[in-house]
Amino acid sequence: GAVVSQHPSWVICKSGTSVKIECRSLDFQATTMFWYRQFPKQSLMLMATSNEGSKATYEQGVEKDKFLINHASLTLSTLTVTSAHPEDSSFYICSAFPGLAGRWGQFFGPGTRLTVL
Amino acid sequence: RKEVEQDPGPFNVPEGATVAFNCTYSNSASQSFFWYRQDCRKEPKLLMSVYSSGNEDGRFTAQLNRASQYISLLIRDSKLSDSATYLCVVSDNRDAGNMLTFGGGTRLMVKP
Numbered sequence: 459g460a461v462v463s464q465h466p467s468w469v470i471c472k473s474g475t476s477v478k479i480e481c482r483s484l485d486f487q488a489t490t491m492f493w494y495r496q497f498p499k500q501s502l503m504l505m506a507t508s509n510e511g512s513k514a515t516y517e518q519g520v521e522k523d524k525f526l527i528n529h530a531s532l533t534l535s536t537l538t539v540t541s542a543h544p545e546d547s548s549f550y551i552c553s554a555f556p557g558l559a560g561r562w563g564q565f566f567g568p569g570t571r572l573t574v575l
Numbered sequence: 576r577k578e579v580e581q582d583p584g585p586f587n588v589p590e591g592a593t594v595a596f597n598c599t600y601s602n603s604a605s606q607s608f609f610w611y612r613q614d615c616r617k618e619p620k621l622l623m624s625v626y627s628s629g630n631e632d633g634r635f636t637a638q639l640n641r642a643s644q645y646i647s648l649l650i651r652d653s654k655l656s657d658s659a660t661y662l663c664v665v666s667d668n669r670d671a672g673n674m675l676t677f678g679g680g681t682r683l684m685v686k687p
Contacts, residue, residue: 492674501662501677502619551618553675564675566618 460556461485464567471542472575478538479570481552487532488554492564493525496549508535542574578602579678581663587684592653596681598646598663608639610648611662613680619662622648653685 461484471477481491489510494502506527507515514527526538539546549571553564581598588594600608608625623630625637625646636649646663663678 501679503677504674507674549616565621569618571616 460565462552462554462565462567464550464552464570466570467568468571468573470573470575473543474541476538476540477542477572478536479550479552479572481535481537481554481567483533483554483556486554486556488535488556489532490555491529491535492553492555493527493535493537494551494553496551496569502551505537510535539572542572544574547572547574577679578676579663579665581661581678581681583679583681585682585684587686588653589686590653590655592685593649593651594653594683595650596648596661596663596683598648598678600644600646600663600665600676602665602667602676603644604667605644605665607666608646609664609666609675610635610637610646611664611677613660613662615660619664619677622661650683653683655685655687658683658685 463482463484465480469477491508493505495505496502504517505520505525508527508529510529510532516522524540526540529535549569551566551569553566555564579600586594610622611619612622613619623632623635623637625639627639629638634651638647650657660680660682662680665676
């Protein structure tokens with residue numbers, strides 16, 4: 459249990475285009491999902507907290523108009539990188555909290571590797 | 576000062592060795608603590624939660640010292656497959672339903 463999927467697993471796009479990344483909890487409902495970004499040789503940095511049915515909470519320094527988050531249902535959150543630029547190239551990972559009794563911690567999707575040319 | 580600090584390593588050890596990683600955290604209100612493992616170009620995977628009383632899972636032992644705000648992970652009888660980056664992770668929420676704060680990771684390389 460507690461499986462999280464992401465789609466696509468990798469994407470290459472031209473500068474200026476928008477890219478949508480989906481994060482799904484497959485066998486549990488998640489009222490809260492988290493979006494992280496990881497640059498090479500660095501640790502994960504939280505970008506935003508995605509709450510089902512309400513606006514996402516963004517971390518300081520993360521542009522909410524550039525990184526659009528929609529938590530449409532209890533099993534799906536999407537991150538759209540708008541007008542992507544080469545500096546947005548990174549590994550984007552989502553996580554979800556299953557809230558299961560006796561199961562602590564968050565579970566991560568396999569990540570989406572974005573390369574902007 | 577980083578919220579969660581780890582020695583980045585790498586730790587290069589032979590198979591069968593015992594290796595220990597340490598981690599310190601700055602937020603005294605932190606409630607839950609974890610070790611995650613991350614393989615190259617993969618997502619982090621939960622290795623184990625860390626409890627105040629200390630806990631063991633096979634070859635892995637985790638310890639928490641709240642007074643010193645210090646967390647450790649001990650790996651006994653290292654295997655080649657243990658080669659990865661180990662992330663110390665802290666949450667200010669008891670069940671980690673809230674945001675996680677990651678350390679920079681400690682890289683372990685187990686050699687034949």
